[in-house]
Amino acid sequence: MKNSKTILVAPLNWGLGHATRCIPIIRALLDCNFIPVLASDGIALQLLQKEFPNLESITLPDYQIEYAKKGKNFKLKMLKDSPKMLKAISKEKKIIKKLVKERDFCGIISDNRLGVYSKKVPSVFITHQLNVLSGKTTWFSSKIHQIIIKKFTQCWVPDVAKKPNLSGKLGHLKNDSLSLKYIGPLSRLHSQELPIVYDLMVILSGPEPQRTMLEEKLFEEVKHFTGKVIFIRGKIEAKQEHFQFLNCEVYNFMQSEQLEKAFNESAMVLSRSGYTTVMDLAKLEKKAFFIPTPGQFEQEYLAKRLEKQQLVPTATQDNFSIDQLARVEDFKGLSSFNYTEDYEDLFRLFQGK
Template identity: 65%
Template sequence: MTADQSDNNILVAPLNWGLGHATRCIPIIVALEENGFTPILASDGVALAMLRKELPHLQTLELPSYEIEYAKNGANFKWKMLKNTPKMIEAILKEKKMVKKWVKQYNLIGIISDNRLGVFSKKIPSVFITHQLNVLTGNTTWISSKMHRFIIKKYTECWVPDQAEKPNLTGKLGHLKNPDDRIRYLGPLSRLRKLNLPIKYDLMVILSGPEPQRGMLEGQLREDLQRYSGNVIFISGKVEAKQRKEEIGNITHYNFMTTEQLEIAFNESAKVLCRSGYTTVMDLAKLGKKAFFIPTPGQYEQEYLAKKLKKDGLVPFAKQENFRIENLLEIDIFKGLPEMETPIHWKQLFGLFEKE
């Protein structure tokens, strides 16, 4: 059934900040369809391009870009974000107007926003997805967290993709001392499944995130991996019109992979080298994989997750400027992420959108 014919349309709008927000929405989108709803997808940039490739049968809409860009120097990350704030506010105001129009135009009965701050409506149930109830920004954490929770209060519910109790993956990022009753913990979300496949690669490298840091790390690792003797599959995380595959010595390079291809690649790899973005952390937990993290320079959330998981004895990490390929030997000293399989009661969760 198309969106034009359906009276069960739900707008699903992930933030375009790398691919993580969009990919973690895929299990929700699939579950919506399985429960009789018609998802309409909205985003911009590479996140929208990826959703169109993954779910070509669904209607997609384009939202204005927040124009998120990392600083070349991680120490300047916060100031770069502050400089971009006026553009971001402009985009949020634009998307609020667009969503107001779409509620009528597409007969929406619900909204699910993954960190898009202007995608909500007072007229229909609206959900905000985040793993950051506390937004870490160094000495300004108190104000950034307060502002974020002020935004969350505009939504009917807030869904956190983590466990409510310990052990959990987000620590203080996703947990408050006095949680609001609108907060619901889903358990970790992943579009991947654990498969019983033989190991083909000693190492999987998977990159993501906005430029220029994604490209800077790719260049660094291409050079470092010349000293690595095992078989490597290297996914650059660049969503382009056509998939490209290139084999250079012991390394198989891809610009991007579909969900199905990624699922096989993860399962066929002994170890993973990646950013410590939360979506990747959830994927690794779902698959029970051992990994090594290189947090994005200056991104407090990724640095916190990497430090937390190292302190828990699960995954080692190194700063980007300090990383050497020999650091991968540390992986065997750590336990690896434990498999976290939390059944999600979708029918109960989606009861929010049921018409009375």
């Protein structure tokens, strides 16, 4: 049995979702007397450093993921960028090998970082994408991802195993030989009974240039919205900026506590349909409207699936106009599963139990 309690937690820097959904895991590790060491790059690492200023952090190579300006070029851009990504993964593997040799880690938790694992230490991969949707190449991209997942000791899926669930075919396989654990939806936020202050909350995230493109569009659109708006731009910067723009209170970013309050004080939410956002909104039981990132198959699938289930309406980025928010009234909104994860049991893996 290992005496070490140090665990490397490494989320992918792709938007903010991977980092934010690691927050409840890091909190649970601290509650169970583990010592998390944070490892990522860019805004994902900055976000975790702001949340956990007392924890040690390590910078990993940047995957250099950028989205195409046009949705239809999404796959082509990803293919073009893949050599940069493979180079970063190979560098990352070397860093992890060296770290495991030099330090006494009792476990590794990687949220979608493909090179963060070790044969010498129990290594966990967190993903809701057992199937990676990529249009006509879905079978191939899913197979590749599943081969990578097999290199890890366990794969934790932030969803429930049975229906109803949040991830649909993304997080559920018809037949699998993977060592899977469904750990329930992950969210750093909690529902609170607070008076409604804002008629609309706009929250952005995701890689550039699409984040900025949607921001510019929505700043134009909210001019025609009657009601009070809180607008969170999803730009992690050294210090928080806050200004008033017409009927909007605008912030560049918010940390968990302030964000939780803003969500709970808002009547409805306008955002991307990223899986972390879906989990947050389910936990908070909020009504929402989704604009998926153009060309991102996974977000388009989630948005269509939730619209079909009469939970959340959606529109494409090009076709969205603010008057469409009226449709939210006819949808049920997302709701939470009464699921509580036994983290002590989950973490036994790291103690050789």
